[in-house]
Each structure stands twice: as C-alpha cells, then as structure tokens.
Amino acid sequence: MKAAVRDRYGPPEIVRVEDVDMPVPAGDQALVRVEAASVNRADLDGLGPRPAFARLIIGIRAPRNHAVGIDVAGVVESIGPAVTRFKPGDRVFGDMFSFGAGAFAEYTCAPERAFQLIPDGMSFEDAATLPHSAILALQSLRLRKGRTIEPGSHVLIDGASGNVGPFAVQIAKAMGAEVTGVCRTEKVEFVRSLGADHVIDYTAVDYTRTGERYDWIVDTDSHHSLLAVRHALRPGGVYVTLGGTGLPILGALLLGPVISRAAGKPMGLLIWWRPFNAAPDDVGRLKDLIAAGKVRPVIDRRFPLSQIVEALRYVDDGKPKGKVLIITT
Numbered sequence: 001m002k003a004a005v006r007d008r009y010g011p012p013e014i015v016r017v018e019d020v021d022m023p024v025p026a027g028d029q030a031l032v033r034v035e036a037a038s039v040n041r042a043d044l045d046g047l048g049p050r051p052a053f054a055r056l057i058i059g060i061r062a063p064r065n066h067a068v069g070i071d072v073a074g075v076v077e078s079i080g081p082a083v084t085r086f087k088p089g090d091r092v093f094g095d096m097f098s099f100g101a102g103a104f105a106e107y108t109c110a111p112e113r114a115f116q117l118i119p120d121g122m123s124f125e126d127a128a129t130l131p132h133s134a135i136l137a138l139q140s141l142r143l144r145k146g147r148t149i150e151p152g153s154h155v156l157i158d159g160a161s162g163n164v165g166p167f168a169v170q171i172a173k174a175m176g177a178e179v180t181g182v183c184r185t186e187k188v189e190f191v192r193s194l195g196a197d198h199v200i201d202y203t204a205v206d207y208t209r210t211g212e213r214y215d216w217i218v219d220t221d222s223h224h225s226l227l228a229v230r231h232a233l234r235p236g237g238v239y240v241t242l243g244g245t246g247l248p249i250l251g252a253l254l255l256g257p258v259i260s261r262a263a264g265k266p267m268g269l270l271i272w273w274r275p276f277n278a279a280p281d282d283v284g285r286l287k288d289l290i291a292a293g294k295v296r297p298v299i300d301r302r303f304p305l306s307q308i309v310e311a312l313r314y315v316d317d318g319k320p321k322g323k324v325l326i327i328t329t
Helices: 041-047 051-060 122-129 131-140 165-174 183-194 226-230 246-254 256-263 280-291 305-316
Strands: 002-005 014-019 029-038 072-078 090-094 108-111 116-119 154-158 179-181 198-201 214-219 234-243 268-271 299-304 323-327
Touching: 002 305, 014 234, 014 305, 029 122, 041 183, 072 108, 072 122, 090 122, 116 280, 122 165, 122 299, 122 323, 131 165, 131 280, 154 165, 165 183, 165 280, 179 183, 183 198, 183 323, 226 234, 226 256, 305 323
Parallel strands: 154 179, 154 214, 179 198, 214 234, 234 268, 299 323
Antiparallel strands: 002 014, 029 072, 029 108, 029 323, 072 090, 090 116
16 A cells, blocks of 8 residues: 655655555554545644654654654544444544554554544545644633633634634634634635634734733744733633744743743643543534534645645645645545
8 A cells, every 4th residue: 555654854855655565453453444634733743843852752863653644534444353333334534643643545554442433424524624633723722620711702813724723713703702813914814714803914913012912812833932922811811832843832831830820821832632532522522513514624725645745845834724635545
C-alpha cells in the first residue's frame, strides 16, 4: 500500500509517499481503508518539530515514528480477534494522535478504541475534519473544572480561519456568545460567514491594544505575550492557547499559573486536552451540534495522497479557509 512517511525533521518537503507493507490487525486492532484524512497544524508541528523542545519526546536527532497524519475517516477492512465494537464494512472516523499517526495512507491500523462510528448521513469528508480540530475547539471553551462560556459572553477567537478556529467560532455562537474572530485580510469575509459578530484583521489591528475586553480568548497559535493578553481580558476572564513556538508555549506553561493567580484571570496552555478516543461525551456533543445544523465542517481544498507535500505546504503557508483534505481513493 502507499503511505506518506518521513525519516527526519524539516519542512513539508521532507515527506514522501512510498510503498509500505500492509498492516495486519492483531488483538483489538482494526484495519481501516482510508477514504479521507484532514491536515492539522499538529501534523506540521510534528515535522519541524515545533516547539523545538518536542524533540525530547518524539526523538532528539530524528523522529522515532515515521508515519504522518492523524485525522482519518474510512471503512473497516478487517479486524483482530479481540475486536468487539466493529465489523468489516463499518464506517468509522478517529484521531490517530495517540496511536502512532498514519492517517495519510491508503490503510491505517489502530486499536478499536481509536475509532467511532460515523453518524448516518455524514460524509467521509466531513467526518475526517472533526476528530482533532473540532475536539480542540470544544475543549478550548471549557476549563479543567468545567467552567465554560455562558450566553452573552464576549469571546475572541485568535486564528479564526484555519483548522480549529472555524469550529471554535461556530461552537461559541451555538452557546450564545458574542464572537470576535481574528484573521488576516483576505479571510475576513470567510470568518464573518461562519457567524462571527465582529472580525479583526490582525495585519492592521492588534486586539490586545484596542481597549476592548473579553470574557474568554482562545488563541489557536500563540503570538502574543501573556502580559499583553491579560489587558484584553475582563476581570475573571479566561485565556486559553492551543500551541505556538517555543517561547510563547514556555511562557504559557511556566508563567501562566503565576499570572493567573496574580491577575485573577485563568491563563495558559490547554493542558487538560483529552483526545478523541478519551472524550466520548465531547464527540457526542459535536455530533449533536452538527446534526442540529449549528456547526458545519468547512472544507477549503482536497488533494490526492500523491500531492501530500503540496497539501502540507498549502496549510503551512496559512492559505486555507477551513480544512484541507487528503483523498486516497
């Protein structure tokens, strides 16, 4: 079978598609024929890696795992003898982040707990957009102990046009918030089409300097210091960041707790994130929101597996308005 692989760190161009052995499911594993996979910022962060100190976890000199891709949707091809939840022919989707990646391939294999059934009426393409980005969006609007936004909350989504942002905008609106989206100039109308009440063009305006205050800020990719962001929060306001380069992430990890206590404003990295396989209630809620028409996956472009480098480069350059898919069939 064909699969995207990499054996060193670097830009998207280090990824290549080659023939690899077909996985054989054992134990509780399911072999899934991939119909669609989606590109996430996490896929690109793993290539760099970004932040650089991630090497301590995934391999100092080179990545220990050569597979690429986490969000997947497809059909169960075969199952191991211990599988109880699925049968061949079932339509499933999942997040391979905790299971060795490998979504950018013709087939992927993982324990059955990595997958859930795709709801009737949902396409493979829509399903492939959800497992990583939509779960992150939902959980970024809730603190570890359950505090979340309320109807009428003023919410700002920084990075409202890419992988996570469009879901966060729509979920916040579904929860009754007044939403401000932050994006670059050419994406302003797109973010407005998602339902954002206000849109800020970050190339012209720094939201931390406008004097506006928010109850909740979700930053999909940190570019501001916590000291700057705290001035954009109302008393008791919340700032949650999902990622970024080394210094902002270290700041969120190390300074976040200190500034949170001093300012009375919870601020920091989304360290309470639970992946798709460990968050069945969140997955169920997303399914309900989509079935009710309150959240809709937005797909920007589709690339064949043979153009995986072009797809990764397109996302890395910040061009998409919504999700980018890899189609394997």
